[in-house]
Amino acid sequence: MQQEHYLQALGIQSFERRHLTCPTAQTTPDWDNLQSRVAACTACSLHQGRTQTVFGVGNREAKLMIIGEAPGFHEDQQGEPFVGRAGQLLTAMIKTIGFDRKDVFIANILKCRPPNNRDPNAEEVATCTPFLDQQIALVQPILLMAVGRIASHYLLNTKSSLESLRNKIHVYGENSIPLIVTYHPAYLLRNPADKKKAYADLLFIHKTLSKHHGESS
Ligand code: URA
Numbered sequence: 001m002q003q004e005h006y007l008q009a010l011g012i013q014s015f016e017r018r019h020l021t022c023p024t025a026q027t028t029p030d031w032d033n034l035q036s037r038v039a040a041c042t043a044c045s046l047h048q049g050r051t052q053t054v055f056g057v058g059n060r061e062a063k064l065m066i067i068g069e070a071p072g073f074h075e076d077q078q079g080e081p082f083v084g085r086a087g088q089l090l091t092a093m094i095k096t097i098g099f100d101r102k103d104v105f106i107a108n109i110l111k112c113r114p115p116n117n118r119d120p121n122a123e124e125v126a127t128c129t130p131f132l133d134q135q136i137a138l139v140q141p142i143l144l145m146a147v148g149r150i151a152s153h154y155l156l157n158t159k160s161s162l163e164s165l166r167n168k169i170h171v172y173g174e175n176s177i178p179l180i181v182t183y184h185p186a187y188l189l190r191n192p193a194d195k196k197k198a199y200a201d202l203l204f205i206h207k208t209l210s211k212h213h214g215e216s217s
Pocket residue numbers: 068069070071072075080081082083086087108186
């Protein structure tokens with residue numbers, strides 16, 4: 001079975017099968033405008049060191065929107081979020097609950113790579129997150145999945161441990177969009193023992209999506 005194969009790739013043996021269908025992508029003029037503004041942005045010093053901005057990728061009508069921290073080396077080179085090793089793991093993670101990359105929308109808090117992959121600072125986040133908010137407003141996802149401590153802390157305006165933020169439905173922004181937190185795939189590469197917990201988070205995400213999707217259809 002294909003899903004079992006993905007789970008094995010994650011190092012997880014047992015699983016439950018779930019199904020969820022997602023619509024295909026659609027472009028609107030607003031997206032073009034937003035994309036050009038991101039590409040031309042020089043609002044903080046990070047533009048000086050970038051190869052290119054990393055806008056975001058995927059289904060612009062996605063039910064699930066994934067939010068990471070910032071582009072790394074490979075993302076800066078290729079102009080797409082989560083394409084390095086961590087990205088490959090993220091792709092494998094979402095496959096366990098039936099999603100391909102093209103089904104979800106993937107973006108970061110920051111659109112430019114910080115030097116040497118250092119953590120984003122508060123000023124950079126404050127300058128850049130209006131772009132993310134506009135992306136969220138355009139996608140109108142049912143659920144946000146924040147990956148890792150940095151994205152979770154900024155989106156939820158908290159310093160609580162990632163562990164304590166897991167397994168809860170938070171809300172984000174004026175429209176109170178449900179948000180669930182899980183581990184960053186780069187962390188999971190360093191701490192594979194926590195992949196089981198990440199899988200539990202993914203099942204929780206799937207269950208939450210199925211519930212909200214059922215309500216909205
Ligand atoms: N880590 C992130 O948080 N985002 C990326 O796009 C790549 C690595």
